[in-house]
Amino acid sequence: MVPNSHPDSTLTEPPGWAPATAAAATPPTNEAVTLHAFLLGVQEAIKGVPAAWVRCELHKVSAKAKLTELELVETDAAGAVAAKVRAVVWQARWRRIADAFAAAGLSLEAGSRVLVHVRARLQPGFGFDLEADDIDLNFSLGDHAARVRAIREELKNKGLYGRQRALPPARDFLRVCVIAPAGAAGRADFVRVAGPLHEHRLVEILHLDAVFQSAAASASIRDALRAVYKDCAGGRFCAVALVRGGGASADLAHLACFELARAVCLMPVPVLVGIGHEVDRGLLDEVAHLSLPTPTAVAHHIRGAVVSNARAAHAAIEAVRAGAQAALARTETGVAKARADARERGRAGAERAAEAVRAGRRALEPDARRLLDAAAKRVAAERDGARRAAEAAREDAAGRVRGLRAGIAAAVRQDLRPAEDGLAVARATVAAAPSQRVDATEAEVVGLRRAVLDGAEARLRAAEQGVSAARDAAAALDPRRLLASGYAILRDTGGRPLTTTAALRAEPEVRAELADGTTALRSVPAGG
16 A cells, blocks of 8 residues: 555656657668567657656546556546546456455545556557556545535535434334335345334335445435335325445445435435445435434334334323223212212102101091092982983883884884785685786785885884984993093082083182092192
8 A cells, every 4th residue: 555645746857768869860861660669669768757646537447357447537627538548457456456445435436536656658569558556545535535525515505414304203103115225135134123014014114226336326316215205295104214234335435425415305204324334424324314324223223113102002001091990990989879879868758758648648538538438429329310311211212112113013004904905806806807817916916015014124124223323322321431431520529510621720629530430630730
Protein backbone atom coordinates (compact mmCIF):
# COMPACT_ATOMS: atom_id res chain seq x y z
CA MET A 1 0.00 0.00 0.00
CA VAL A 2 0.98 3.62 -0.43
CA PRO A 3 1.44 6.36 2.16
CA ASN A 4 -1.58 8.32 3.27
CA SER A 5 -0.73 11.24 0.98
CA HIS A 6 1.30 11.66 -2.16
CA PRO A 7 2.61 14.77 -3.90
CA ASP A 8 1.16 15.31 -7.30
CA SER A 9 3.58 14.29 -10.02
CA THR A 10 3.44 16.18 -13.30
CA LEU A 11 5.61 15.54 -16.30
CA THR A 12 7.34 18.91 -16.99
CA GLU A 13 10.46 17.84 -18.89
CA PRO A 14 10.58 16.34 -22.41
CA PRO A 15 11.61 12.71 -22.81
CA GLY A 16 15.27 11.73 -22.86
CA TRP A 17 15.32 11.81 -26.64
CA ALA A 18 14.58 15.23 -28.14
CA PRO A 19 13.83 16.50 -31.62
CA ALA A 20 17.01 18.60 -31.43
CA THR A 21 19.09 15.48 -31.01
CA ALA A 22 17.37 13.91 -33.98
CA ALA A 23 17.93 17.05 -36.02
CA ALA A 24 21.64 17.06 -35.07
CA ALA A 25 22.04 13.67 -36.71
CA THR A 26 20.24 14.48 -39.91
CA PRO A 27 19.83 11.35 -41.97
CA PRO A 28 20.59 11.40 -45.62
CA THR A 29 17.81 12.39 -47.90
CA ASN A 30 15.05 9.81 -48.16
CA GLU A 31 16.81 7.54 -45.66
CA ALA A 32 14.15 5.75 -43.48
CA VAL A 33 13.94 3.51 -40.37
CA THR A 34 11.59 0.61 -39.65
CA LEU A 35 8.56 1.08 -37.41
CA HIS A 36 9.95 -1.41 -34.95
CA ALA A 37 13.20 0.49 -34.73
CA PHE A 38 11.34 3.75 -34.30
CA LEU A 39 9.15 2.37 -31.54
CA LEU A 40 12.18 0.92 -29.80
CA GLY A 41 13.62 4.40 -29.75
CA VAL A 42 10.39 5.77 -28.32
CA GLN A 43 10.39 2.92 -25.78
CA GLU A 44 13.83 3.88 -24.60
CA ALA A 45 12.72 7.49 -24.30
CA ILE A 46 9.59 6.53 -22.30
CA LYS A 47 11.65 4.46 -19.89
CA GLY A 48 13.17 7.73 -18.77
CA VAL A 49 9.75 9.11 -17.73
CA PRO A 50 9.39 8.56 -13.95
CA ALA A 51 6.32 6.87 -12.37
CA ALA A 52 3.68 9.26 -10.98
CA TRP A 53 0.43 9.41 -8.93
CA VAL A 54 -2.32 10.42 -11.36
CA ARG A 55 -5.82 11.69 -10.44
CA CYS A 56 -8.43 10.30 -12.82
CA GLU A 57 -11.69 8.42 -13.11
CA LEU A 58 -12.21 4.75 -13.81
CA HIS A 59 -14.20 4.63 -17.03
CA LYS A 60 -14.03 0.86 -17.54
CA VAL A 61 -12.80 -2.09 -15.47
CA SER A 62 -12.30 -5.41 -17.26
CA ALA A 63 -10.83 -8.44 -15.50
CA LYS A 64 -8.77 -10.85 -17.60
CA ALA A 65 -7.12 -14.12 -16.77
CA LYS A 66 -3.69 -12.66 -15.95
CA LEU A 67 -4.44 -8.97 -15.55
CA THR A 68 -7.18 -6.38 -15.13
CA GLU A 69 -7.57 -3.71 -17.77
CA LEU A 70 -8.55 -0.19 -16.73
CA GLU A 71 -9.63 2.69 -18.91
CA LEU A 72 -8.64 5.96 -17.23
CA VAL A 73 -10.22 9.25 -18.27
CA GLU A 74 -10.13 12.89 -17.27
CA THR A 75 -12.97 15.28 -18.04
CA ASP A 76 -12.97 19.05 -18.18
CA ALA A 77 -15.43 21.40 -16.49
CA ALA A 78 -17.95 20.85 -19.29
CA GLY A 79 -17.80 17.06 -18.88
CA ALA A 80 -15.95 16.42 -22.12
CA VAL A 81 -13.14 13.87 -22.16
CA ALA A 82 -9.83 15.72 -21.95
CA ALA A 83 -7.58 12.68 -21.73
CA LYS A 84 -7.95 8.91 -21.99
CA VAL A 85 -5.50 6.04 -21.69
CA ARG A 86 -5.45 2.28 -21.16
CA ALA A 87 -3.85 0.87 -18.02
CA VAL A 88 -3.20 -2.67 -16.81
CA VAL A 89 -2.74 -4.20 -13.37
CA TRP A 90 -1.38 -7.68 -12.84
CA GLN A 91 -4.04 -9.93 -11.36
CA ALA A 92 -2.31 -10.72 -8.06
CA ARG A 93 -1.68 -7.03 -7.37
CA TRP A 94 -5.25 -6.15 -8.38
CA ARG A 95 -6.67 -8.65 -5.89
CA ARG A 96 -4.70 -7.10 -3.06
CA ILE A 97 -5.87 -3.61 -4.01
CA ALA A 98 -9.53 -4.66 -4.44
CA ASP A 99 -9.56 -6.53 -1.11
CA ALA A 100 -8.24 -3.45 0.70
CA PHE A 101 -10.97 -1.30 -0.83
CA ALA A 102 -13.67 -3.86 -0.02
CA ALA A 103 -12.55 -4.01 3.61
CA ALA A 104 -13.06 -0.24 3.77
CA GLY A 105 -16.53 -0.46 2.24
CA LEU A 106 -15.56 0.79 -1.19
CA SER A 107 -15.43 -0.76 -4.62
CA LEU A 108 -13.35 -0.11 -7.71
CA GLU A 109 -15.68 0.15 -10.66
CA ALA A 110 -16.72 2.45 -13.44
CA GLY A 111 -17.32 5.96 -12.18
CA SER A 112 -14.93 5.76 -9.21
CA ARG A 113 -12.54 8.66 -8.78
CA VAL A 114 -9.09 7.31 -7.93
CA LEU A 115 -5.48 8.30 -7.37
CA VAL A 116 -3.50 5.61 -9.18
CA HIS A 117 0.27 5.04 -9.28
CA VAL A 118 1.29 4.37 -12.92
CA ARG A 119 4.33 3.99 -15.09
CA ALA A 120 4.28 4.64 -18.86
CA ARG A 121 5.38 1.90 -21.20
CA LEU A 122 5.42 1.17 -24.89
CA GLN A 123 5.80 -2.23 -26.49
CA PRO A 124 6.28 -2.33 -30.24
CA GLY A 125 4.00 -5.33 -30.57
CA PHE A 126 1.15 -3.99 -28.32
CA GLY A 127 1.38 -0.23 -28.35
CA PHE A 128 1.31 2.37 -25.59
CA ASP A 129 -0.36 1.90 -22.17
CA LEU A 130 0.21 2.46 -18.47
CA GLU A 131 1.13 -0.14 -15.90
CA ALA A 132 -0.60 0.54 -12.56
CA ASP A 133 0.73 -0.99 -9.38
CA ASP A 134 -1.26 0.78 -6.65
CA ILE A 135 -4.42 2.84 -6.01
CA ASP A 136 -4.55 5.23 -3.05
CA LEU A 137 -7.26 4.00 -0.66
CA ASN A 138 -7.20 7.16 1.47
CA PHE A 139 -7.87 9.28 -1.60
CA SER A 140 -10.93 7.18 -2.48
CA LEU A 141 -12.16 7.19 1.11
CA GLY A 142 -11.91 10.93 1.19
CA ASP A 143 -13.72 11.22 -2.12
CA HIS A 144 -16.51 8.89 -0.94
CA ALA A 145 -16.85 10.76 2.34
CA ALA A 146 -16.93 14.05 0.51
CA ARG A 147 -19.68 12.73 -1.77
CA VAL A 148 -21.71 11.54 1.26
CA ARG A 149 -21.23 14.92 2.96
CA ALA A 150 -22.41 16.71 -0.15
CA ILE A 151 -25.54 14.51 -0.37
CA ARG A 152 -26.24 15.03 3.34
CA GLU A 153 -25.98 18.80 3.02
CA GLU A 154 -28.23 18.85 -0.03
CA LEU A 155 -30.85 16.79 1.81
CA LYS A 156 -30.71 19.18 4.74
CA ASN A 157 -30.99 22.22 2.48
CA LYS A 158 -34.11 20.74 0.89
CA GLY A 159 -35.67 19.91 4.28
CA LEU A 160 -35.56 16.16 3.67
CA TYR A 161 -32.81 14.89 5.95
CA GLY A 162 -34.83 14.47 9.19
CA ARG A 163 -38.19 13.82 7.58
CA GLN A 164 -38.27 10.08 8.28
CA ARG A 165 -37.19 10.54 11.90
CA ALA A 166 -40.06 12.98 12.42
CA LEU A 167 -42.69 10.37 11.48
CA PRO A 168 -44.51 8.77 14.44
CA PRO A 169 -43.26 5.23 15.07
CA ALA A 170 -45.42 2.34 13.98
CA ARG A 171 -47.39 1.23 17.04
CA ASP A 172 -48.32 -2.04 15.41
CA PHE A 173 -47.27 -3.78 12.23
CA LEU A 174 -50.32 -4.94 10.30
CA ARG A 175 -48.92 -4.79 6.74
CA VAL A 176 -45.23 -4.44 5.91
CA CYS A 177 -43.52 -4.20 2.53
CA VAL A 178 -40.06 -5.84 2.49
CA ILE A 179 -37.62 -4.86 -0.27
CA ALA A 180 -34.65 -7.21 -0.60
CA PRO A 181 -32.47 -8.90 -3.24
CA ALA A 182 -34.16 -11.92 -4.79
CA GLY A 183 -32.94 -15.19 -3.27
CA ALA A 184 -30.58 -13.43 -0.88
CA ALA A 185 -29.65 -14.93 2.49
CA GLY A 186 -30.82 -11.74 4.22
CA ARG A 187 -34.35 -12.25 2.95
CA ALA A 188 -34.28 -15.87 4.13
CA ASP A 189 -33.17 -14.72 7.59
CA PHE A 190 -36.01 -12.20 7.69
CA VAL A 191 -38.60 -14.79 6.62
CA ARG A 192 -37.33 -17.30 9.17
CA VAL A 193 -38.18 -14.90 12.02
CA ALA A 194 -41.15 -12.95 10.63
CA GLY A 195 -42.63 -15.67 8.41
CA PRO A 196 -44.79 -17.23 11.18
CA LEU A 197 -46.42 -13.84 11.74
CA HIS A 198 -47.53 -13.85 8.10
CA GLU A 199 -48.58 -17.50 8.17
CA HIS A 200 -50.81 -16.91 11.21
CA ARG A 201 -52.25 -13.74 9.61
CA LEU A 202 -50.89 -11.48 12.31
CA VAL A 203 -48.84 -9.42 9.86
CA GLU A 204 -49.35 -9.21 6.10
CA ILE A 205 -45.90 -9.14 4.45
CA LEU A 206 -45.35 -8.18 0.80
CA HIS A 207 -41.93 -9.03 -0.67
CA LEU A 208 -40.50 -6.99 -3.55
CA ASP A 209 -37.25 -7.75 -5.36
CA ALA A 210 -34.53 -5.12 -5.86
CA VAL A 211 -30.81 -4.98 -6.65
CA PHE A 212 -28.63 -3.76 -3.75
CA GLN A 213 -25.26 -3.74 -5.49
CA SER A 214 -23.78 -2.45 -8.74
CA ALA A 215 -24.69 0.75 -10.48
CA ALA A 216 -28.29 -0.45 -10.94
CA ALA A 217 -28.93 -0.57 -7.17
CA SER A 218 -30.26 2.97 -6.73
CA ALA A 219 -32.72 2.80 -9.62
CA SER A 220 -33.90 -0.71 -8.67
CA ILE A 221 -34.65 0.21 -5.06
CA ARG A 222 -36.32 3.46 -6.12
CA ASP A 223 -38.56 1.52 -8.52
CA ALA A 224 -39.66 -0.75 -5.66
CA LEU A 225 -40.38 2.23 -3.39
CA ARG A 226 -42.33 3.91 -6.17
CA ALA A 227 -44.41 0.73 -6.67
CA VAL A 228 -45.75 0.84 -3.08
CA TYR A 229 -45.80 4.60 -2.52
CA LYS A 230 -49.53 5.01 -3.27
CA ASP A 231 -50.47 2.06 -1.07
CA CYS A 232 -48.36 3.49 1.75
CA ALA A 233 -49.94 6.93 1.35
CA GLY A 234 -53.38 5.30 1.29
CA GLY A 235 -52.76 3.51 4.58
CA ARG A 236 -52.41 -0.04 3.32
CA PHE A 237 -48.83 -0.45 4.58
CA CYS A 238 -47.65 0.83 7.93
CA ALA A 239 -43.90 0.39 7.26
CA VAL A 240 -41.34 -0.45 4.57
CA ALA A 241 -38.22 -2.51 5.30
CA LEU A 242 -34.99 -2.39 3.23
CA VAL A 243 -33.00 -5.51 4.10
CA ARG A 244 -29.83 -7.02 2.73
CA GLY A 245 -27.62 -9.58 4.44
CA GLY A 246 -23.93 -9.46 5.15
CA GLY A 247 -21.31 -9.61 2.46
CA ALA A 248 -18.81 -7.35 0.80
CA SER A 249 -19.37 -3.84 2.08
CA ALA A 250 -17.96 -2.46 -1.14
CA ASP A 251 -21.07 -3.73 -2.88
CA LEU A 252 -23.06 -1.08 -1.03
CA ALA A 253 -21.11 1.93 -2.25
CA HIS A 254 -23.80 2.67 -4.84
CA LEU A 255 -26.35 3.18 -2.08
CA ALA A 256 -24.70 6.52 -1.29
CA CYS A 257 -26.87 8.22 -3.90
CA PHE A 258 -28.84 11.44 -3.54
CA GLU A 259 -31.86 10.21 -5.51
CA LEU A 260 -32.14 7.04 -3.43
CA ALA A 261 -31.75 8.92 -0.14
CA ARG A 262 -34.38 11.43 -1.30
CA ALA A 263 -36.80 8.62 -2.19
CA VAL A 264 -36.40 7.11 1.30
CA CYS A 265 -36.95 10.50 2.97
CA LEU A 266 -40.16 11.10 1.01
CA MET A 267 -41.82 7.79 1.92
CA PRO A 268 -45.05 8.51 3.88
CA VAL A 269 -44.52 5.61 6.31
CA PRO A 270 -41.53 4.67 8.48
CA VAL A 271 -38.67 3.01 6.57
CA LEU A 272 -36.70 0.38 8.50
CA VAL A 273 -33.17 -0.31 7.23
CA GLY A 274 -31.41 -3.58 8.03
CA ILE A 275 -28.38 -3.73 5.73
CA GLY A 276 -25.73 -5.95 7.25
CA HIS A 277 -22.22 -4.68 6.61
CA GLU A 278 -18.92 -4.57 8.46
CA VAL A 279 -18.19 -0.85 8.66
CA ASP A 280 -19.90 2.21 9.99
CA ARG A 281 -23.44 3.05 8.99
CA GLY A 282 -24.19 4.26 5.48
CA LEU A 283 -26.25 7.15 4.22
CA LEU A 284 -29.48 5.14 4.18
CA ASP A 285 -29.01 4.34 7.87
CA GLU A 286 -28.85 8.08 8.54
CA VAL A 287 -32.00 9.08 6.67
CA ALA A 288 -34.21 6.06 7.54
CA HIS A 289 -36.75 6.13 10.35
CA LEU A 290 -35.02 3.26 12.16
CA SER A 291 -31.63 1.65 11.46
CA LEU A 292 -30.96 -1.92 12.55
CA PRO A 293 -27.78 -3.93 11.92
CA THR A 294 -29.22 -6.95 10.07
CA PRO A 295 -32.42 -8.25 8.40
CA THR A 296 -32.88 -10.58 11.36
CA ALA A 297 -32.84 -7.58 13.69
CA VAL A 298 -35.57 -5.93 11.60
CA ALA A 299 -37.70 -9.09 11.78
CA HIS A 300 -37.17 -9.31 15.56
CA HIS A 301 -38.17 -5.66 15.90
CA ILE A 302 -41.45 -6.29 14.05
CA ARG A 303 -42.15 -9.50 15.96
CA GLY A 304 -41.33 -7.81 19.26
CA ALA A 305 -43.84 -5.03 18.55
CA VAL A 306 -46.53 -7.56 17.65
CA VAL A 307 -45.85 -9.67 20.74
CA SER A 308 -45.73 -6.59 22.98
CA ASN A 309 -49.04 -5.35 21.62
CA ALA A 310 -50.56 -8.81 22.02
CA ARG A 311 -49.42 -8.94 25.64
CA ALA A 312 -50.76 -5.46 26.29
CA ALA A 313 -54.08 -6.43 24.69
CA HIS A 314 -54.18 -9.61 26.78
CA ALA A 315 -53.47 -7.61 29.93
CA ALA A 316 -56.20 -5.14 29.00
CA ILE A 317 -58.63 -7.99 28.36
CA GLU A 318 -57.76 -9.54 31.71
CA ALA A 319 -58.24 -6.18 33.40
CA VAL A 320 -61.61 -5.75 31.72
CA ARG A 321 -62.58 -9.30 32.67
CA ALA A 322 -61.55 -8.75 36.28
CA GLY A 323 -63.43 -5.46 36.39
CA ALA A 324 -66.48 -7.08 34.85
CA GLN A 325 -66.36 -9.94 37.33
CA ALA A 326 -66.04 -7.51 40.23
CA ALA A 327 -68.91 -5.42 38.89
CA LEU A 328 -70.97 -8.57 38.37
CA ALA A 329 -70.26 -9.69 41.93
CA ARG A 330 -71.28 -6.28 43.25
CA THR A 331 -74.41 -6.36 41.12
CA GLU A 332 -75.33 -9.86 42.25
CA THR A 333 -74.85 -8.83 45.88
CA GLY A 334 -77.02 -5.77 45.35
CA VAL A 335 -79.67 -7.80 43.56
CA ALA A 336 -79.72 -10.41 46.33
CA LYS A 337 -80.07 -7.67 48.96
CA ALA A 338 -82.78 -5.90 46.95
CA ARG A 339 -84.58 -9.22 46.46
CA ALA A 340 -84.45 -9.93 50.20
CA ASP A 341 -85.67 -6.41 51.00
CA ALA A 342 -88.47 -6.72 48.45
CA ARG A 343 -89.43 -10.12 49.82
CA GLU A 344 -89.56 -8.73 53.34
CA ARG A 345 -91.54 -5.67 52.25
CA GLY A 346 -93.88 -7.89 50.24
CA ARG A 347 -94.42 -10.18 53.21
CA ALA A 348 -95.18 -7.25 55.48
CA GLY A 349 -97.47 -5.68 52.89
CA ALA A 350 -99.27 -8.97 52.35
CA GLU A 351 -99.81 -9.37 56.08
CA ARG A 352 -101.18 -5.83 56.31
CA ALA A 353 -103.42 -6.43 53.31
CA ALA A 354 -104.65 -9.73 54.76
CA GLU A 355 -105.41 -8.08 58.05
CA ALA A 356 -107.25 -5.27 56.25
CA VAL A 357 -109.27 -7.85 54.32
CA ARG A 358 -110.09 -9.74 57.47
CA ALA A 359 -111.13 -6.51 59.17
CA GLY A 360 -113.24 -5.56 56.16
CA ARG A 361 -114.86 -8.95 56.16
CA ARG A 362 -115.63 -8.68 59.85
CA ALA A 363 -117.11 -5.24 59.30
CA LEU A 364 -119.14 -6.31 56.28
CA GLU A 365 -120.40 -9.63 57.58
CA PRO A 366 -123.60 -8.33 59.33
CA ASP A 367 -124.66 -6.11 56.44
CA ALA A 368 -123.65 -8.66 53.87
CA ARG A 369 -125.64 -11.37 55.61
CA ARG A 370 -128.75 -9.19 55.75
CA LEU A 371 -128.32 -8.14 52.16
CA LEU A 372 -127.78 -11.69 51.02
CA ASP A 373 -130.90 -12.86 52.86
CA ALA A 374 -133.02 -10.09 51.37
CA ALA A 375 -131.58 -10.75 47.94
CA ALA A 376 -132.25 -14.46 48.29
CA LYS A 377 -135.87 -13.75 49.23
CA ARG A 378 -136.27 -11.39 46.30
CA VAL A 379 -134.72 -13.89 43.95
CA ALA A 380 -137.01 -16.62 45.25
CA ALA A 381 -140.05 -14.33 44.84
CA GLU A 382 -138.97 -13.40 41.35
CA ARG A 383 -138.40 -17.02 40.46
CA ASP A 384 -141.86 -17.96 41.80
CA GLY A 385 -143.44 -15.12 39.84
CA ALA A 386 -141.60 -16.11 36.71
CA ARG A 387 -142.56 -19.72 37.21
CA ARG A 388 -146.23 -18.80 37.66
CA ALA A 389 -146.10 -16.57 34.63
CA ALA A 390 -144.51 -19.35 32.59
CA GLU A 391 -147.13 -21.85 33.80
CA ALA A 392 -149.90 -19.42 32.95
CA ALA A 393 -148.39 -18.93 29.52
CA ARG A 394 -148.17 -22.68 29.03
CA GLU A 395 -151.83 -23.14 30.15
CA ASP A 396 -152.87 -20.39 27.82
CA ALA A 397 -150.95 -22.02 25.00
CA ALA A 398 -152.52 -25.40 25.80
CA GLY A 399 -156.01 -23.85 25.74
CA ARG A 400 -155.21 -22.28 22.45
CA VAL A 401 -154.02 -25.63 21.10
CA ARG A 402 -157.22 -27.31 22.25
CA GLY A 403 -159.28 -24.59 20.61
CA LEU A 404 -157.29 -24.94 17.42
CA ARG A 405 -157.77 -28.70 17.43
CA ALA A 406 -161.57 -28.28 17.94
CA GLY A 407 -161.72 -25.73 15.15
CA ILE A 408 -159.71 -27.96 12.88
CA ALA A 409 -162.02 -30.89 13.60
CA ALA A 410 -165.14 -28.76 12.91
CA ALA A 411 -163.57 -27.47 9.73
CA VAL A 412 -162.72 -30.97 8.66
CA ARG A 413 -166.24 -32.12 9.33
CA GLN A 414 -167.60 -29.15 7.45
CA ASP A 415 -165.26 -29.90 4.56
CA LEU A 416 -166.15 -33.57 4.57
CA ARG A 417 -169.90 -32.98 4.56
CA PRO A 418 -170.08 -31.95 0.91
CA ALA A 419 -167.86 -34.88 0.07
CA GLU A 420 -170.08 -37.27 1.93
CA ASP A 421 -173.16 -35.78 0.30
CA GLY A 422 -171.49 -36.14 -3.05
CA LEU A 423 -170.56 -39.69 -2.18
CA ALA A 424 -174.17 -40.51 -1.42
CA VAL A 425 -175.28 -38.96 -4.67
CA ALA A 426 -172.54 -40.88 -6.37
CA ARG A 427 -173.65 -44.09 -4.81
CA ALA A 428 -177.18 -43.46 -6.03
CA THR A 429 -175.95 -42.60 -9.42
CA VAL A 430 -173.77 -45.66 -9.50
CA ALA A 431 -176.67 -47.80 -8.97
CA ALA A 432 -178.34 -46.35 -12.03
CA ALA A 433 -175.23 -45.54 -14.14
CA PRO A 434 -173.47 -47.90 -16.36
CA SER A 435 -170.52 -49.80 -14.98
CA GLN A 436 -167.92 -47.74 -16.88
CA ARG A 437 -168.84 -44.58 -14.85
CA VAL A 438 -168.49 -46.32 -11.49
CA ASP A 439 -164.74 -46.35 -11.63
CA ALA A 440 -164.50 -42.66 -12.48
CA THR A 441 -166.84 -41.66 -9.71
CA GLU A 442 -164.94 -43.69 -7.13
CA ALA A 443 -161.63 -42.16 -8.23
CA GLU A 444 -163.13 -38.67 -7.90
CA VAL A 445 -164.36 -39.50 -4.41
CA VAL A 446 -160.94 -40.80 -3.37
CA GLY A 447 -159.28 -37.62 -4.66
CA LEU A 448 -161.65 -35.40 -2.73
CA ARG A 449 -161.04 -37.34 0.43
CA ARG A 450 -157.28 -37.09 -0.01
CA ALA A 451 -157.50 -33.34 -0.56
CA VAL A 452 -159.60 -32.89 2.56
CA LEU A 453 -157.19 -34.93 4.67
CA ASP A 454 -154.12 -33.08 3.33
CA GLY A 455 -155.72 -29.75 4.19
CA ALA A 456 -156.49 -30.96 7.67
CA GLU A 457 -152.95 -32.20 8.22
CA ALA A 458 -151.50 -28.89 7.04
CA ARG A 459 -153.67 -26.93 9.47
CA LEU A 460 -152.70 -29.29 12.25
CA ARG A 461 -148.99 -28.76 11.56
CA ALA A 462 -149.44 -25.00 11.53
CA ALA A 463 -151.25 -25.18 14.85
CA GLU A 464 -148.47 -27.31 16.39
CA GLN A 465 -145.84 -24.82 15.16
CA GLY A 466 -147.79 -21.98 16.77
CA VAL A 467 -147.99 -23.94 20.02
CA SER A 468 -144.22 -24.63 19.91
CA ALA A 469 -143.48 -20.93 19.31
CA ALA A 470 -145.75 -19.97 22.21
CA ARG A 471 -143.98 -22.53 24.43
CA ASP A 472 -140.52 -21.16 23.43
CA ALA A 473 -141.67 -17.60 24.10
CA ALA A 474 -142.91 -18.64 27.50
CA ALA A 475 -139.62 -20.42 28.28
CA ALA A 476 -137.63 -17.39 27.12
CA LEU A 477 -139.47 -15.29 29.66
CA ASP A 478 -138.03 -17.41 32.47
CA PRO A 479 -135.45 -15.16 34.35
CA ARG A 480 -133.22 -18.16 35.00
CA ARG A 481 -132.62 -18.53 31.25
CA LEU A 482 -131.59 -14.88 31.00
CA LEU A 483 -129.22 -15.05 33.96
CA ALA A 484 -127.64 -18.27 32.67
CA SER A 485 -126.89 -16.53 29.35
CA GLY A 486 -124.61 -14.00 31.07
CA TYR A 487 -127.12 -11.26 31.82
CA ALA A 488 -127.57 -9.61 35.22
CA ILE A 489 -130.54 -7.91 36.88
CA LEU A 490 -129.57 -4.67 38.61
CA ARG A 491 -131.74 -3.62 41.58
CA ASP A 492 -131.61 -0.89 44.16
CA THR A 493 -131.36 -1.55 47.87
CA GLY A 494 -135.17 -1.83 47.96
CA GLY A 495 -135.18 -4.64 45.41
CA ARG A 496 -136.63 -2.59 42.54
CA PRO A 497 -135.12 -3.22 39.13
CA LEU A 498 -133.01 -0.43 37.55
CA THR A 499 -133.82 0.00 33.86
CA THR A 500 -131.94 3.24 32.95
CA THR A 501 -128.41 4.59 33.35
CA ALA A 502 -129.74 7.66 35.14
CA ALA A 503 -131.38 5.47 37.76
CA LEU A 504 -128.17 3.44 38.04
CA ARG A 505 -126.00 6.57 38.66
CA ALA A 506 -128.44 7.82 41.32
CA GLU A 507 -127.98 4.75 43.51
CA PRO A 508 -124.97 4.71 45.93
CA GLU A 509 -125.18 0.95 46.07
CA VAL A 510 -126.56 -1.53 43.53
CA ARG A 511 -127.33 -5.23 43.84
CA ALA A 512 -126.48 -7.36 40.83
CA GLU A 513 -128.38 -10.64 40.51
CA LEU A 514 -126.44 -13.29 38.59
CA ALA A 515 -127.03 -16.94 37.75
CA ASP A 516 -125.28 -18.17 40.91
CA GLY A 517 -126.31 -15.44 43.39
CA THR A 518 -126.16 -11.71 44.06
CA THR A 519 -123.36 -9.26 44.81
CA ALA A 520 -123.10 -5.61 45.84
CA LEU A 521 -121.76 -2.91 43.50
CA ARG A 522 -120.64 0.59 44.50
CA SER A 523 -120.33 3.60 42.26
CA VAL A 524 -116.71 4.80 41.76
CA PRO A 525 -116.01 8.38 40.55
CA ALA A 526 -114.38 8.64 37.12
CA GLY A 527 -110.56 8.55 37.36
CA GLY A 528 -110.69 7.30 40.98
